[in-house]
Structures are given as structure tokens and as C-alpha cells.
Amino acid sequence: MLSPGAELSSESDKSADGSTDPSIEHDDISISTSPVLPHVDASEIGPANLSLSGVTKRFPLGRNDTVLALDDISLDIAPGEFVALLGPSGCGKSTVLRLLCGLEEPTGGDVRIRGCHPSELVADHRLGVAFQDHALLPWATVADNVALPFKVAGQPVDNDRVRSLLELVGIAEFAKARPKQLSGGMRQRVSIARALALRPEVLLLDEPFGALDAVTRRRMNLELQDIWSTDQITTVLVTHSVEEAVFLADRVVVMTGRPGRIQTIRTPGFERPRSPELLRSPEFHELVDELTIALDEEPA
């Protein structure tokens, strides 16, 4: 099955197969496709690759009942790759992210970041997560919430970094406010800034723009793209917006629910940096339509 997305792709084989020994293969590819960036933190170790192999996840439900949330999920994500997860509500997208950050253990299969258990990256404070529910500390100011990762990591707070992140997400004037004084969308943006604070190697975003209006959302998408292209962070973005997924991602993974499975993967190979004009191009719309149809399909 060939999609227009796949045809457009210049590097569609980047990691779509993910069959054998992905780590080596992906390292090679990342060196050959992306120029070495003059980045101190990134060049030391480089972004990490993620892999889910044959992952199943069962949750207990009631007394002696269980629910199969994820069924045989295999996905290899190359270093620096941007993957978007689409799927109906309850299909297990958040569960995939929770497995990737080590908050849940798979019932079967294996979850690895750079070949290790996710807890190793967590212990190094190299993982940034923005949860579906912003989860800001209510007693801390907006700026203190963004500075939290520095404090937890025992590092001096980089106030310039905190300020520039707040500017990036457009809430610098509210640095001294407390979360309860912000709107839902503003809180989400604070939580994105917090996730980015330590320039993580892996960024996991769970519907970070869900509460934003279309204009702000588009602006945040462009800015996220900028961060991503300079820092080359391996990113997994859960979203309900097909346009957002196609605009931002190297690969779009569509999941089906009950149990959560990967239905199809598409590779929007549009050139980077992607400009807002792309949103009006026919190729873009073709892929968006195709994915929208895929989302509507009942699993076979």
C-alpha cells in the first residue's frame, strides 16, 4: 500500500522498517542525513533512539478482570526523529508515553531508550515530559514551575533559560503568577516550557496544545519546530489534530483502540523547515485526508 506521503518522502526508510538491530542502523542514518550541529550538549552524546518491541500492556480492571490497553506495539524511533501519535480516545496513546518515560512497565515486550531502561535517562534528568494534564505545582509561581527541573537535578537555576522559554511559549508577563491564575491553555504552555527546561534528549508531549485556539496552536507548532530543528530532540507527540501531526512529524503513527494497535504509519517527507505555506499545499491536504480516513476506519 503506497501513500502519497510515502512517495513524497525523501527518507522514508529512515526507520519505518524497524526490523533488525535498529540502533546501529539509525545511528548511521542520522549521521549521514543530518549535518553535525555545533551544539555543546547535543554533540556530547547526541539524541537518543527509542524502541518499543512487541509491547503489550494490561491493566487490572475490577477484581479479577483486566483490560488489554496495548497489543503488540513495535516501533523504533531514530535519534532526533519526530513521531506523532494519532488515534481515537482511549486507544492507548498516553499509555505508550507512560511506558516510554518509565512510569509504567510493559506486561510483555521491551521498552528501551538508547538500549537501556527508560529509568536510566530519567536518572540523568535527560527526559522532558509534558503530561496531558499540565500537573503544575499550585504553590509555585510560573517561573518556579519552569525552574523545577533544574532544582530537582541539583543544578543552579538558569534564569535566562527560564525567561527565554516563557517568552517562547508567550507567557513571560505571567512569570510571577501562580498556576491557578492562568487559563488552561496557558498552563499547558507552562508545562511545555518545563519539559524543555533542561534541553532534554527525549521529549514526550501528550496533547500539549489541546486547550489552545487555532492561531496560538499554529504559532506554538512553528516554535516547536524551531526548537526541534536546532536541538534535534527525539520527540513523540500525541495529538488529536491530523494537521498538526502531518505538519510537525517525520512519521505519523495511527493507532486503533481496544486493544491499542498500530494501524498504519505514514511518512510526511516534506522539506524542513516547514513553513505555514505547506498547510495550503495539495500534497499536505492529500496526506491529511488520507490519515483522517485511516482514523475513521474500523480495525479489520
Add this chain to the structure above:
Amino acid sequence: MSMRDRLRTMGLGAFGLLLVIVSWEVIGRNQLLGRTFPALSDVLATIVDPARRGLFQRALEATIGSALRGFVFGSIIGFAMAALGVIFPPLRAGLDRLAAVMHAVPLIALGPFLIVTLSREGTPTAIATLAVVFNVFVATSAGLRVGNPLHHDVLTVLGAGSWERFRRLELPGALPFIADGLKLAAPAAVIGAILGEWFGAPRGIGIVIVSSLQNYQIDLLWSAALLGAMLSLVAFGAFSVLERWVVGRFR
């Protein structure tokens, strides 16, 4: 609470207080409950009587001192026990049981034991401490355990150990509960100190109560009891204000 509701609550409170004062005065004046129930005005006259001034002052100083020391020691011990249980989870069950046992033993039964092991001077502080420990321990433990699981996840993925988690999340989250515990512990410290004095402290409100009871000095007995009650109310009121602030700040 709207301004109107607040005014109404205050109005009702003032009315209740007035009712108590008036009925106390009427009952006492007419000796409706016998000779051992004096009128409020007689009790107040005893309190402000210049001849008694020195006695009450020394007694209040002693009781406030014991209550304050007990409050500080008890708060520190109660807080430390609860914090230990969170930072070192294996200790938790044992600490819970210890607190339950401490609470189950009536403080009044500990009096004679404390007199012989500590001293007559130290007993009021010791009983005040014990009264405070339990309150603070229970409130702090509850507060440290309520934590929002989402916040826990945030700290976990940021790579926080149990100390960082305690400091950044559990402690600030527990502060409203701790303030509530302190609010209840403050009057408990006053009552504990007075109780401790009954076992033979050199001075204090408790001693005034015991000796006036033995000498059938009814007005003096009521004055001391009223002073003790006021002290405990003031302590409660002060910590209520603190609690309200903490809840506004940390929740």
C-alpha cells in the same frame, strides 16, 4: 464566603457569646445552680483584683512557658516522626503503631510516672509535648500522603529521589494539613500543661485550680479555669489565622 455570609456568621457568634455571658451572670447572681456557680462579674472581679495580680501572673507565666515548650518539642517530634515515615517507608508501619499506642494511653495515667521519672517541674512540659505529638504526627502524615499522583509522576520523570520529592512536593503539599494539626495542637498544649501541673508543679494555672478547689475558694477556682480556657482559645485563634493563610498560599 461572601461579605454578607461572613457578617451573618459573625453576628450569630456575637449573639451566642452574649447569650452565654448573660445566662452565666443571671444563674450565678441568683445561685440557680448552687453556691459553687458564681456570677461572671464576681469571677472577673477576682481576676482583676490587684491583690491576686501577682498570683495569676506567676501562674500564667508558668503555664504559658510549659505549653509553649511542649508545643515546640511536640511539633518537632510529631513532624520528624511523620517525615521519617515518608522518607524511609519501611519505618512507616512502626511509627504509625507507636503513635497509636501513645494516643491510647490516657495522659492523666502518665502523670505519676512522669513525676518520678522526670521532675515536678518538667511534667507539665512533658504532658503538653505528648498531647501535641499525636496531633502533629497524624496531621503531617495525612498531609504527606495526600499528594496528587500527577505531581508524583512529574517528579518521577524529572529524576527526583525521595528527598527531592519530599522537599519539592510532599512537604509544601502537606503544609495546609500541618497548619490544621498545629491549630488543634495549640489548645492541646495548654490543656496538657495544666493537666501536668495537677501532679504537683511548683506553680501554674493547674496548681491554682487544685489548691483553690481544696480550700473551697470558688471564685478563685473559676477565675483560674476561665484564664486557662481563654489561653487555649487565644492559641486556637492565632493558629486559625495562620492556617487560613497557609491554605490560601499552598493549595
